Amino acid sequence: DAGVIQSPRHEVTEMGQEVTLRCKPISGHNSLFWYRQTMMRGLELLIYFNNNVPIDDSGMPEDRFSAKMPNASFSTLKIQPSEPRDSAVYFCASSLELARGGELFFGEGSRLTVL
């Protein structure tokens, strides 16, 4: 398996623009996570899906952020409108058997810069 695949790897955009980040989890994994990483706040959980259903979105900063998982092999994280403080590396991760303490497999991340 190619692992968790994220796109784009790098995104530079201007304030106010819409940003869409994409993730393809490892085939067969039933849990998917979106994390945001910054120097100031470390790894923050934004949202968690189990079997394509959002279970915990308490980490989503505000209404500008939304996430979807239309099927088991694809998820998106959208920011609209984007702001400079959204600049960060966004990681998608997937897991199998999370309830048994399963490993999280991270993608390479999407580095977002909002000017």
Added chain:
Amino acid sequence: GENVEQHPSTLSVQEGDSAVIKCTYSDSASNYFPWYKQELGKRPQLIIDIRSNVGEKKDQRIAVTLNKTAKHFSLHITETQPEDSAVYFCAASGGGSGGSYIPTFGRGTSLIVHP
């Protein structure tokens, strides 16, 4: 919810020395404690984990210890090498009233190994 504190935030050692990173957690029901390593510009990857029914686990030059009574766990790296330089994250999961298996991460420790 679970709260994980990690110390130190930065650790600088000479090649060949040992390095110790410590984490504390707040939820006594947590039962799974993974450690992730993130090299510069790369994704976090699991390097070792420990479950609450075990007090210590070793894998070559790395070891983890767990003290459930004190609610703290540590990562030990012996005979450090320059390639050990990375950010290390601890995490805890399995606690909460509903048995949340979503890992809560510490803020990370930047380990620098000087040749």
